[in-house]
Amino acid sequence: MSAPDPARLGPMANAIRALSMDAVEAAKSGHPGMPMGMADVAAVLWDRHIKFDPADPDWPDRDRFVLSAGHGSMLIYSLLHLAGVEGVTLDELKNFRQLNSKTPGHPEYGHTPGVETTTGPLGQGISTAVGMALAERILNAHYGDDLVDHHTWVIASDGDLQEGISQEAISLAGHLKLNRLIVLWDDNEISIDGSTSLSDTVDHKTRFEAAGWKTLSVDGHNIKAIHAALDEAKESDRPVMIACRTVIGFGAPKKAGTASSHGSPLGAEEIEGARKALGWEHGPFVVPDDVREDWAETGRRGAQARKSWNERLAASAKRDDFIARMAGGIPASAQQALAARIASVAKDKPALATRAASGKVLDAIAASYPALIGGSADLTGSNLTKAGSQAIISADDFSGGYIHYGVREHGMAAAMNGMSLHGGVKPYGGTFLIFSDYCRPAIRLSALMNQPVIYVLTHDSIGLGEDGPTHQPVEHLSALRAIPGVETWRPCDALETAESWACALERDDGPAILALSRQKVPHLREDDGSANLSARGGYVLRESSGTAQIVLIATGTEVELAVKAQGLLKDKGVAARVVSMPCVERFLAQDAVYRSSVLPEGVPCVAVEAAIRWGWDAIIGREGGFVGMTGFGASAPAEELYEHFGITAERVVEEALKRV
8 A cells, every 4th residue: 555645644634633622612521632743643544554344344354453542532523424334324423422422431341333342441441352353363363364353453542551451461461472453642741630651751652561571652643653663563573551741632723742732622712723724724523525535435344354254254164163152152063052051950959069069060062162272360270260271272272272361350251341342252251259349340341331341250159268358259240240330149059150141142232250169068959950940049948838928039149048047947837938049130130920929929038149248139128137247368278267157057047036
């Protein structure tokens, strides 16, 4: 491709600047500085390098563009509008940050066509992009360059690089040599508080190089230099970071290069001055026809790339397999393997830790489910997340099914979001439940973006024993259940574990948490497993010997205690029903008729869970009994801890008798 013409690209970049400052001014809210500063870089990228068809912004082999600096959202909205993406109209730009517009304050996946991931929480975009680039390499290993051959481009801010998650992501990408990942750092030396030198003196280029990246530097306002840097980056055998030295608020006569252009409207006088400085002789939201035509030409090039790819797909022997994999869903062979595992567990009734039961589910299905890509944050032997059939994914071979993430829980979670968003990969990853705190921002984004990521979180209570309160989760189940759209599964035995996996795998509109035990649990189910009883979140595990006087509700390892308490209450002449509730969120989503059939109106309830009570009142009521934790745990063998904290069948009986 010929060298770019600054006389052509300059007005294209200025169109971004003008639309951005006009939209922020109209909304009286927003961040004009970054879009104005990075407009030249973005214009060269989209005009000369990115593979994107605005007529089909979701085609599989497109380049992915991630605006990690999501506060500068008018940059991506301007790009999508100018490129011709249907739905991102001029009226939508005029409605920036308004209710129900396609142009919310920060980019939102699934809300605006062409937005690849929700960004705004700094560090998440660049880290999610690592997962996208990893998914591209995984699929390329299976389908070759004809079907999978694209880049992931990121515009990242100083704030993105300062967030701790970025180090996890950068080091993982460098370790795996994800050479299709190119990060454009907006090196404008400005943050909200002022100069970045107030708080940060890191040499970020050296930092990236130490993590195995190639780095380049460029004047972010030199069209030809930007183009040359992007060309060089695409030839690298490693991920690339380009430090783009820019002026925030470029063109604004008084606010350019200052923090005052970062997060506030420029004001009418400053905008008028910027128009003069940029030579932009057009009114608010006006883009001249010749500039619009230049942007339309960019879109037409993307259409040709998509057409050529469609022809390759049609001629490929792997066409049907590729289409099925990108569509998602569980392969029929994996469904059959899972059904066979459930039937086997129901028949053999093994006593297993639920983490071990989970590992056996993975052993059963992984070989017939190529899209299922697992991993762990350096806890593979504890989480039991690696199936025997899964080979390790490495920089030398991406054809495997398992990733060693290292001690990077937050980076792992964000990368799984990226793999899920990319398509063709069903990611799951493991760590301890206590470390869901490290993953939480990314888990929240899984839910916000409706991504079916599976988090395998083992060592789920004080039952992990001697490691003590630093590793014993007590508030974490409640905290995860509090995130809208998350389903938290805590199975009581091997059969519920397999059923919980089935529910997690079948779900396509949000993340699932599998909270699994370190300690062994008895087999409690007495049915043949032909019906997935866990699928409704809660069900009657043991019916009372007569009309129920009390309902005992439990999750996970404490279901065994509820069953024992039922027997003790029977000896005292009290009829108790035992309800297992592996997924509180799923149960609360059932209709009132079903919920009442499990928890009859007027019958008191006692819940038992080795965690805090928060959230349980929605099920047991304020007058309901609760047996669990009220504070942090302690270091001792699990059996002693349950006695010490009063999480026993006898204590359940006491709470029940108070209410009968």
